[in-house]
Amino acid sequence: MTITPQALHEALQDIASETAQQRIEQLFTASPDRADRYRCEGPGLTLDFSKHLLTDDALQTLLELATVRSLPEAFEQLIQGQQVNRSERRPALHTLLRGTATGAQAQRASAIDKTLARMATLVEAVHDGGCRGAGGQRFTDVINLGIGGSDLGPRLICDALGSEAMPLRTHFVANIDPDDLDRTLTALDPRSTLFVICSKSFTTEETLSNAARARKWLEAAGIREQALGLHFIAVTTQVAQAGEWHIPEERCFPLWDWVGGRYSLWSAVGVSIALGLGWSTFERLLVGARLLDTHTERAAPGENLPMMMALLELWQTHYLKTDTHLVLPYAQKLAHLPDFLQQLTMESNGKRVSPAGEVLEHHTAPVLWGSAGTIGQHSYYQLLHQGTRAFSADIILPLRSGEGDLDARRALAAHALAQSRAFMVGRSEEDARALGNERGFDEATSRQFELPGNHSHTLILMDDISPECLGALIAAYEHKTYFLSVLLNLNPFDQWGVELGKEIAGHIRHLLETGESEIQMDPATLTASSAWREANSS
Ligand code: F6P
Numbered sequence: 001m002t003i004t005p006q007a008l009h010e011a012l013q014d015i016a017s018e019t020a021q022q023r024i025e026q027l028f029t030a031s032p033d034r035a036d037r038y039r040c041e042g043p044g045l046t047l048d049f050s051k052h053l054l055t056d057d058a059l060q061t062l063l064e065l066a067t068v069r070s071l072p073e074a075f076e077q078l079i080q081g082q083q084v085n086r087s088e089r090r091p092a093l094h095t096l097l098r099g100t101a102t103g104a105q106a107q108r109a110s111a112i113d114k115t116l117a118r119m120a121t122l123v124e125a126v127h128d129g130g131c132r133g134a135g136g137q138r139f140t141d142v143i144n145l146g147i148g149g150s151d152l153g154p155r156l157i158c159d160a161l162g163s164e165a166m167p168l169r170t171h172f173v174a175n176i177d178p179d180d181l182d183r184t185l186t187a188l189d190p191r192s193t194l195f196v197i198c199s200k201s202f203t204t205e206e207t208l209s210n211a212a213r214a215r216k217w218l219e220a221a222g223i224r225e226q227a228l229g230l231h232f233i234a235v236t237t238q239v240a241q242a243g244e245w246h247i248p249e250e251r252c253f254p255l256w257d258w259v260g261g262r263y264s265l266w267s268a269v270g271v272s273i274a275l276g277l278g279w280s281t282f283e284r285l286l287v288g289a290r291l292l293d294t295h296t297e298r299a300a301p302g303e304n305l306p307m308m309m310a311l312l313e314l315w316q317t318h319y320l321k322t323d324t325h326l327v328l329p330y331a332q333k334l335a336h337l338p339d340f341l342q343q344l345t346m347e348s349n350g351k352r353v354s355p356a357g358e359v360l361e362h363h364t365a366p367v368l369w370g371s372a373g374t375i376g377q378h379s380y381y382q383l384l385h386q387g388t389r390a391f392s393a394d395i396i397l398p399l400r401s402g403e404g405d406l407d408a409r410r411a412l413a414a415h416a417l418a419q420s421r422a423f424m425v426g427r428s429e430e431d432a433r434a435l436g437n438e439r440g441f442d443e444a445t446s447r448q449f450e451l452p453g454n455h456s457h458t459l460i461l462m463d464d465i466s467p468e469c470l471g472a473l474i475a476a477y478e479h480k481t482y483f484l485s486v487l488l489n490l491n492p493f494d495q496w497g498v499e500l501g502k503e504i505a506g507h508i509r510h511l512l513e514t515g516e517s518e519i520q521m522d523p524a525t526l527t528a529s530s531a532w533r534e535a536n537s538s
Helices: 005-019 024-030 056-068 071-079 102-128 152-161 178-186 205-220 225-231 239-243 268-277 279-298 305-319 337-349 381-386 406-425 429-438 443-449 467-488 496-514 523-535
Strands: 039-042 045-048 141-145 169-173 193-198 232-236 252-254 324-329 367-369 391-400 457-464
Touching: 005 056, 005 305, 024 406, 039 279, 039 305, 045 305, 045 467, 056 071, 056 305, 071 279, 071 467, 102 252, 102 268, 102 279, 141 205, 141 268, 152 169, 152 268, 152 337, 152 467, 169 178, 169 268, 178 205, 193 205, 193 225, 193 268, 205 225, 225 232, 232 239, 232 268, 239 252, 252 268, 268 279, 279 305, 279 467, 305 324, 305 391, 305 467, 324 337, 337 367, 337 467, 381 406, 391 406, 406 457, 429 443, 457 467, 496 523
Parallel strands: 141 169, 141 193, 193 232, 232 252, 324 367, 324 391, 391 457
Antiparallel strands: 039 045, 045 457
């Protein structure tokens, strides 16, 4: 029989229905070397997928699928700059931003190098005091004004790698809710505050509204219009529009339409990272991501970390029918990782039509959520252990995570590994009964102590929370997302779904201002709009 994706798909369905009856623990018993075989290593990262309900048969078939669906070739197409974003007729060259496959894209690579060199010069000037505010003060604080891909990556990195020794304090304001900016500004001095207007399109309402309010704040502090540009940096594909803000040319950094917003932290979008953490930290982040690109290009499917992550997610969501995926970093420094990954994976793969326009008959991206351990343990883990939903998870454990108290760090690691084990073993009916007996409970009450376990999850060990490891981790998730998009037959680089809400918001803004609707509006929205107008009428 020819092996087609359809044949493989059917084989995987059959294997899944058999596998679903098994227990992960039994798989360990049957194969004592499972922990060694079900893992792969990338730069600074180990992916341990031994606690998945996954048999050798399933694994081999998934790896065959990777070959048949040409995942290695698809990666080449990505990094060589082919038009992988078909609905926008563009390549998606985030890998080029960190120096991968520069040979194929000499012109673009040179534009990147020039931009990086200009960024380094400006960052150095801000740090050494050569570049100051309008009144001659050195900058102490930088506020990134951006949203989505122009916010979440730099926010994650600055929070993860920031320390007291940072050259500048970094702040991130994304929401159009004025409270976001106002609360941030309360503690700051306009004379020593630098803003980065970060917007690929330079049309995003939230960002432009916050930038306009930031300008007013500076003006209110007596900074003259002509000097306002000294307090701004712009990062955008629309450099000409940024010029209208009187931002000096050397502070306007280009972005290119061949970089997707949620894949852009490696570009000038990362200028707040470099300002906050130092240029060498930013460079080390790029190095980590580049190493992971090289790993992805060279490693065979079974040893390829992001490819395995994608195959595991496919196995879980398509064959074992989980519909939610958790990211559980056991590191407070990685608290923003789930937020970042929500955009990366759900904006990329939350689609329902193939590039050829066919309606997809399978589920696409799972719902992704999570939070830094151990906080979730005292909140939603109850549902994970005893609820009725099927989930998969990534537990991320940095092996070294800083200088702090070793006892507390040991306790944190113990919780990560304990949850991993508890997800697998649960508590059997027999053990629950024994526990109930011991505590003097009847049979019915004892059942409350049962935990089904058998929840598949991956343990990702990071060597440490260094810029290199973090760069590699993020790049791994980027490539996982891309590989999944190939398997799911969709374009991960567009986001047409978010446009409708923006368009309607324009009409509703008019309605809230005038009481008149420009378009036909439903009664519920009209009622809510009237309530808002009434509450805000003076
Ligand atoms: O609305 C979604 C989105 O377009 C994201 O894809 C993007 O990251 C974000 O808005 C911000 O866009 P921009 O960088 O153009 O302001």
